[in-house]
Amino acid sequence: MDYFSFFDLPRKLTLDIVALEKQFYALSRRLHPDRFASRPVAEQEAALAQSSLLNDAYRTLKDPIARTQYLLTLEGVELEEQSKAATDAARASGEQKKQIVPPELLEEVFELNMQLQEMRAANKMGEDEPELRRDLMTAKDAFDAKMVETQAELEGLWAVWDSGVDAGDETAKGRAKDAMVVLLNKRSYLRNLVRDVNEALGI
Amino acid sequence: MAYSEKVIDHYNNPRNVGQMDKASSEVGTGLVGAPECGDVMRLQIRVNPETNVIEDAKFKTFGCGSAIASSSLATEWVKGKTIDEALAISNTDIVKELALPPVKIHCSVLAEDAIRAAIGDWKKKNSVAETAAVAVAQ
Numbered sequence: 001m002d003y004f005s006f007f008d009l010p011r012k013l014t015l016d017i018v019a020l021e022k023q024f025y026a027l028s029r030r031l032h033p034d035r036f037a038s039r040p041v042a043e044q045e046a047a048l049a050q051s052s053l054l055n056d057a058y059r060t061l062k063d064p065i066a067r068t069q070y071l072l073t074l075e076g077v078e079l080e081e082q083s084k085a086a087t088d089a090a091r092a093s094g095e096q097k098k099q100i101v102p103p104e105l106l107e108e109v110f111e112l113n114m115q116l117q118e119m120r121a122a123n124k125m126g127e128d129e130p131e132l133r134r135d136l137m138t139a140k141d142a143f144d145a146k147m148v149e150t151q152a153e154l155e156g157l158w159a160v161w162d163s164g165v166d167a168g169d170e171t172a173k174g175r176a177k178d179a180m181v182v183l184l185n186k187r188s189y190l191r192n193l194v195r196d197v198n199e200a201l202g203i
Numbered sequence: 204m205a206y207s208e209k210v211i212d213h214y215n216n217p218r219n220v221g222q223m224d225k226a227s228s229e230v231g232t233g234l235v236g237a238p239e240c241g242d243v244m245r246l247q248i249r250v251n252p253e254t255n256v257i258e259d260a261k262f263k264t265f266g267c268g269s270a271i272a273s274s275s276l277a278t279e280w281v282k283g284k285t286i287d288e289a290l291a292i293s294n295t296d297i298v299k300e301l302a303l304p305p306v307k308i309h310c311s312v313l314a315e316d317a318i319r320a321a322i323g324d325w326k327k328k329n330s331v332a333e334t335a336a337v338a339v340a341q
Contacts, residue, residue, distance in 0.1 A: 083237070083309060083312055084294070084308065084309070084312050087294060087312050087315055087316055087319075090316075090319060091290075091293060091315070091319075094290070096319065096320070096323045097316055097319060097320075101236045101238055103234065106234050106235070106236045106243060107234065109236065109241075109243050110234060110243045110245060110263075110265070113243060113265040117265075184238075185238035185239075186238070188238045188239065188241065189236065189238050189241055192241035193241070
């Protein structure tokens with residue numbers, strides 16, 4: 001059973017988190033081991049299994065990114081497989097593979113990694129590079145801002161997906177799905193970068 | 204998961220790390236990324252305009268050991284090959300050579316993408332039609 005059906009929810013992405021939480025607590029109480037203490041072992045085990053499914057489902061659905069990723073997996077998106085398939089297709093046709101990450105972002109990621117490498121080397125030598133540190137801080141602010149933008153964009157795509165579900169519009173759903181894949185890819189780059197920059201700056 | 208000896212060798216002694224002049228008409232640059240792990244790979248080739256042979260290749264990769272080894276190996280392999288021969292290199296060849304485990308196959312895919320992107324960039328600069336080159340390769 002998938003997590004959406006576990007909570008009796010349609011496969012939509014805009015979610016009432018407060019209602020979800022209430023449902024989670026109600027179900028948690030109902031499945032609590034104390035209530036099954038005097039029941040047969042089989043029933044105890046079944047309750048335990050349900051309870052662990054409940055926890056996984058809740059954890060996944062309450063987190064906006066995990067929820068989106070989960071839905072995409074349910075909808076048959078396999079990021080790595082798709083990348084490999086696209087490479088195979090490019091080899092067979094001789095055409096350029098379309099990169100899933102926008103080239104400008106890749107440039108930025110590459111440049112920032114160069115600076116990070118310098119910063120780490122300086123850290124190792126026990127030296128401070130105030131100028132480099134300043135550059136990295138600026139870059140970090142820019143990437144932080146982009147992360148916020150991504151969130152807003154993602155919510156916009158949820159709306160497209162959800163209304164596609166309501167209307168039974170497969171084209172709209174497909175469009176939203178593809179756009180969400182691109183966006184999540186972009187986001188994982190940004191997230192890793194922010195993490196690496198924080199680490200190099202010791203913040 | 205343990206890295207194979209070949210991966211460790213390429214990781215410890217990466218071949219052809221560096222960069223070439225992006226603006227040169229003889230140089231093709233491929234910049235590719237794998238968002239699942241945040242890897243970025245830049246691979247550059249310098250092509251002899253008379254013979255279409257790749258005379259030099261350089262790379263710079265930010266990523267895991269397998270990504271570095273895959274791109275290091277890719278630069279070794281493309282050197283001395285013609286453009287069309289280099290286009291025939293597939294990620295499966297890289298996986299076999301480096302004995303990459305399934306979870307690291309995307310690193311080899313990235314290396315193949317980088318080769319193709321670099322060649323694509325060179326072709327664009329030198330206005331070589333994509334389809335014509337494919338016909339020769341087959």
